[in-house]
Amino acid sequence: xxxxxxxxxxxxxxxNVSKPTVSxxxxxxxxxxxxxxxxxxxxxxEHGYSVNRNAKKLREKYTNTIAVILDFSSHRxxxxxDPFIFELLAGVSEALSIRNQDLLLSPPTLSDANSxxxxxxxxxxxxxxxxxxxxxxxxxxxxxxQGVPFVVWGGNSGDxxxxxxxxxxxxxxxxxxxxFVQHQKRNILFVGNTEHTELRLRREGLEKALATAxxxxxxxxxxxxDFSFNAHYQxxxxxxxxxxxxxAIFAYSDTxxxxxxxxxxxxxxxxxxxxxxxxxxxxxxxxxFSPRLTTIRQDTFLAGALLVExxxxxxxxxxxxxxxxxxxxxxxxx
Amino acid sequence: xxxxxxxxxxxxxxxNVSKPTVSxxxxxxxxxxxxxxxxxxxxxxEHGYSVNRNAKKLREKYTNTIAVILDFSSHRxxxxxDPFIFELLAGVSEALSIRNQDLLLSPPTLSDANSxxxxxxxxxxxxxxxxxxxxxxxxxxxxxxQGVPFVVWGGNSGDxxxxxxxxxxxxxxxxxxxxFVQHQKRNILFVGNTEHTELRLRREGLEKALATAxxxxxxxxxxxxDFSFNAHYQxxxxxxxxxxxxxAIFAYSDTxxxxxxxxxxxxxxxxxxxxxxxxxxxxxxxxxFSPRLTTIRQDTFLAGALLVExxxxxxxxxxxxxxxxxxxxxxxxx
DNA sequence: TTGTACGCGTTATCAT
DNA sequence: ATGATAACGCGTACAA
Numbered sequence: 001x002x003x004x005x006x007x008x009x010x011x012x013x014x015x016n017v018s019k020p021t022v023s024x025x026x027x028x029x030x031x032x033x034x035x036x037x038x039x040x041x042x043x044x045x046e047h048g049y050s051v052n053r054n055a056k057k058l059r060e061k062y063t064n065t066i067a068v069i070l071d072f073s074s075h076r077x078x079x080x081x082d083p084f085i086f087e088l089l090a091g092v093s094e095a096l097s098i099r100n101q102d103l104l105l106s107p108p109t110l111s112d113a114n115s116x117x118x119x120x121x122x123x124x125x126x127x128x129x130x131x132x133x134x135x136x137x138x139x140x141x142x143x144x145x146q147g148v149p150f151v152v153w154g155g156n157s158g159d160x161x162x163x164x165x166x167x168x169x170x171x172x173x174x175x176x177x178x179x180f181v182q183h184q185k186r187n188i189l190f191v192g193n194t195e196h197t198e199l200r201l202r203r204e205g206l207e208k209a210l211a212t213a214x215x216x217x218x219x220x221x222x223x224x225x226d227f228s229f230n231a232h233y234q235x236x237x238x239x240x241x242x243x244x245x246x247x248a249i250f251a252y253s254d255t256x257x258x259x260x261x262x263x264x265x266x267x268x269x270x271x272x273x274x275x276x277x278x279x280x281x282x283x284x285x286x287x288x289f290s291p292r293l294t295t296i297r298q299d300t301f302l303a304g305a306l307l308v309e310x311x312x313x314x315x316x317x318x319x320x321x322x323x324x325x326x327x328x329x330x331x332x333x334x
Numbered sequence: 335x336x337x338x339x340x341x342x343x344x345x346x347x348x349x350n351v352s353k354p355t356v357s358x359x360x361x362x363x364x365x366x367x368x369x370x371x372x373x374x375x376x377x378x379x380e381h382g383y384s385v386n387r388n389a390k391k392l393r394e395k396y397t398n399t400i401a402v403i404l405d406f407s408s409h410r411x412x413x414x415x416d417p418f419i420f421e422l423l424a425g426v427s428e429a430l431s432i433r434n435q436d437l438l439l440s441p442p443t444l445s446d447a448n449s450x451x452x453x454x455x456x457x458x459x460x461x462x463x464x465x466x467x468x469x470x471x472x473x474x475x476x477x478x479x480q481g482v483p484f485v486v487w488g489g490n491s492g493d494x495x496x497x498x499x500x501x502x503x504x505x506x507x508x509x510x511x512x513x514f515v516q517h518q519k520r521n522i523l524f525v526g527n528t529e530h531t532e533l534r535l536r537r538e539g540l541e542k543a544l545a546t547a548x549x550x551x552x553x554x555x556x557x558x559x560d561f562s563f564n565a566h567y568q569x570x571x572x573x574x575x576x577x578x579x580x581x582a583i584f585a586y587s588d589t590x591x592x593x594x595x596x597x598x599x600x601x602x603x604x605x606x607x608x609x610x611x612x613x614x615x616x617x618x619x620x621x622x623f624s625p626r627l628t629t630i631r632q633d634t635f636l637a638g639a640l641l642v643e644x645x646x647x648x649x650x651x652x653x654x655x656x657x658x659x660x661x662x663x664x665x666x667x668x
Numbered sequence: 669t670t671g672t673a674c675g676c677g678t679t680a681t682c683a684t
Numbered sequence: 685a686t687g688a689t690a691a692c693g694c695g696t697a698c699a700a
Contacts, residue, residue: 005455007693018671023695031669050456054391055693058676063388068439086420090442097441102458105402105439107431108424121339121384123677124436258622265624288592290599290624341677352687357679365685389677392692457693 006049015043026051057123065102066311067125068092069110071132082255084281084300088131088153091304099308113142120148126315129307130154133164135195151311153303155198156322163314165306166198167280168324172296173202175329176250176278177209179294183276185248186217189239191260192252193223199252202280206250220246236263247275254279254286254295261291261334271334282330292332298325340383349377360385391457399436400645401459402426403444405466416589418615418634422465422487425638433642447476454482460649463641464488467498469529485645487637489532490656497648499640500532501614502658506630507536509663510584510612511543513628517610519582520551523573525594526586527557533586536614540584554580570597581609588613588620588629595625595668605668616664626666632659 012019017036024032025040043049057063070085096103104125110116119125126149133140133154140152144162156164180188190206192199203221210217220243222235236259245267251257257279261271271277271291279286279295286293302325313320346353351370358366359374377383391397404419430437438459444450453459460483467474467488474486478496490498514522524540526533537555544551554577556569570593579601585591591613595605605611605625613620616631636659647654 008695009693019693020672020695021670024670027695033669036669048451048455050452052392052693053456053458054388054397055676056695057388058386058392058678058693059695060676083417083420086417086423089420089439093439094442097443103439103441105423105427105437107437108428109431117382118384121382122387124387255619258619262622262624285589285592285619288596290596343677353677354679354688355686358686361679367685370685386677389692390679392677392694393679394692 006047008049008051011040011044011047011049014047015040062126062315063102063123064100065104065125066096066308067104067106067119067128069106069128069130069132070108071130071134082253083283083285084253084255085131087281087283087300088303091300091302092129092131092307093304094301095304095308099312101308113139113146113148116143116148116150117146127311129311133166133197135193135197137197149311149314151307151314153307155196155201156324157197157201160322163310163320164322165303165310166322166324167296167298168327169198169201170205170208171324172280172327172329173205173207173250174209175205175296175327176202177206178212179278179329179331180248180250180276181209181213183248184213184215185276186215187244187246188217188219188248188250189246190219190221190250191223191256192221192250194221202250202252236260237266240264240267245269245275249275249277251277251279254281254283254289254293257293257295257334258285258289261289277334278329279334287332291334294332294334295330297328297330302326340381342383342385345374345378345381345383348381349374396460396649397436397457398434399438399459400430400642401438401440401453401462403440403462403464403466404442405464405468416587417617417619418587418589419465421615421617421634422637425634425636426463426465426641427638428635429638429642433646435642447473447480447482450477450482450484451480461645463645467500467531469527469531471531483645483649485641485648487641489530489535490658491531491535494656497644497654498656499637499644500656500658501630501632502661503532503535504539504542505658506614506661506663507539507541507584508543509539509630509661510536511540512546513612513663513665514582514584514610515543515547517582518547518549519610520549521578521580522551522553522582522584523580524553524555524584525557525590526555526584528555536584536586570594571600574598574601579603579609583609583611585611585613588615588617588623588627591627591629591668592619592623595623611668612663613668620664621666625668628666628668629664631662631664636660 008019008022012022017040022040025037093103116128128150130150130152133152140162143150152162152164154164154166155169190203194200194203222239249260251260257277269275279293282295282297286295306325310320342353342356346356351374356374359371427437450462462484464484464486467486474496477484486496486498488498488500489503524537528534528537556573583594585594591611603609613627613629616629620627620629644654
């Protein structure tokens with residue numbers, strides 16, 4: 001049990017070689033005699049040597065560390081409600097570890113373009129993976145203009161100068177709308193803040209599908225004040241006190257969907273019987289909620305892999321194109 | 335927009351001082367003339383200078399980075415189900431950022447004592463916060479023996495040589511049992527793997543409370559094969575095919591509780607009417623599930639703060655004592 | 669194939 | 685209050 005920390009110099013001395021030889025042996029450099037390499041590796045293992053990664057980072061171009069930014073502003077304090085973002089985080093974590101990249105989880109306080117630049121300048125991370133786009137499109141454009149390497153989980157407005165990976169939001173919206181039209185729904189409610197690029201795309205898809213209806217219909221919108229469960233519950237209750245209950249609802253997340261169902265329950269309204277509801281994300285809980293949620297599915301592990309792949313491309317100055325992952329409607333009991 | 339990266343040397347030259355003076359000015363060292371400090375800070379700000387944290391880490395004792403280890407073995411691949419661990423993560427993240435500590439999210443592959451030592455030796459992190467104890471008690475003891483700094487979210491068996499922060503598991507179990515006794519329940523089911531220290535403690539608390547009953551009762555146990563929703567659902571269905579339905583259930587998590595309720599539903603059994611159920615954690619979804627879950631609450635932000643506080647104490651060679659956070663029974667509709 | 673010499677950017681020691 | 689110098693541990697020209 002060596003308490004003393006071993007350096008490369010120590011290993012060199014113990015193996016009767018020079019320091020650079022140790023470096024080469026450990027780094028898998030071709031020009032080193034097999035016998036020498038074995039010797040070095042043996043000594044290193046025996047003494048529990050590992051390279052000082054800070055020294056390494058100081059010397060090399062990349063830190064092999066990537067910051068992942070959760071949208072903590074919508075998951076604040078005691079209002080953390082949507083498990084989807086964490087499923088995404090798990091996907092990214094797995095994908096990064098496959099590429100031997102460290103994952104620095106962003107401090108919740110990080111928010112503006114400058115603090116991100118600062119993290120790059122201080123050589124803590126090579127770049128960023130933003131999980132959630134929110135209404136930060138402008139900041140992302142600025143960041144991209146400044147050459148900060150990053151990718152975003154979110155929607156692609158088409159003319160963005162940065163790379164996104166996301167659900168096919170337009171298609172997701174379309175699929176929901178298609179279902180509504182098939183069931184001849186006429187009083188449709190869209191729940192979500194269309195300032196978020198993703199949600200705007202979904203609404204556009206929804207409208208496109210609804211336009212195929214050969215009957216009259218009405219489309220309303222509720223924004224929800226934030227991402228918390230209670231906020232949705234309340235705006236739903238408000239709406240119901242003002243107008244007729246919708247017979248079809250497209251919610252921007254499964255979490256929101258659950259809140260909405262509870263609110264409608266209290267008004268004696270039941271899914272299928274009184275209304276159709278489509279959620280989004282197919283979080284683990286969606287299939288076990290009661291009623292089982294009809295929703296739009298996304299593969300979060302594929303998402304993670306794609307995000308990391310694109311990020312690496314950005315880092316290497318290729319300009320990868322944004323892309324979407326398969327997006328399917330999962331019909332259950334709503 | 336300086337594309338070139340500025341070093342401390344550059345700042346020194348531009349401010350007409352020496353490098354150490356810049357270091358002192360930036361580091362808030364007392365022995366530096368206010369005028370000089372201002373000058374240095376101005377130059378630094380103007381040129382967008384930030385210290386190279388790798389160089390700093392190379393030179394200093396601490397990296398100010400802490401690895402957080404999620405129990406990925408129970409949240410694997412597509413089976414991630416329990417949001418509680420992520421609520422805890424958010425709590426820890428917040429607490430760390432308050433202390434200006436970086437959070438390295440552990441690669442899912444990390445598992446044995448050696449890989450943790452390696453992370454310390456390579457000076458990537460100062461230590462670990464383990465979110466989840468699982469059945470790794472032996473490994474934790476070994477790690478502590480080797481002097482690796484860490485704390486664990488989990489249960490304290492009493493004779494552990496490492497520091498834990500956790501729910502008051504015994505009390506949690508006791509509160510559940512108390513409720514069952516009050517309602518004269520006789521056919522009690524404990525769901526959870528008692529190889530996990532936390533769950534063993536809960537079961538002991540449960541038994542203690544049940545022992546106060548002045549009537550005959552029976553206590554069964556189901557382990558659940560893993561932490562996934564489906565596994566719980568299935569073991570529940572199995573149990574029901576073999577014996578009488580329980581009239582009181584204590585589940586080790588809210589997620590498990592939801593699965594169990596669904597299984598019982600399919601057998602036509604309703605909470606309150608046919609059985610009482612107490613979950614654990616009071617995750618955000620618990621109060622919005624239908625039926626609203628009766629459960630044991632824990633404050634995850636307090637938990638995060640406490641974990642970080644204790645970790646810092648461990649790092650400074652104080653041996654902090656393990657502690658528990660307030661643990662309450664929240665009675666809802668089960 | 670291996671070794672020598674140097675630089676990466678910072679902080680600490682010591683002298684002034 | 686400030687500056688000169690060394691040291692942290694590694695990788696890489698370049699020389700041998």
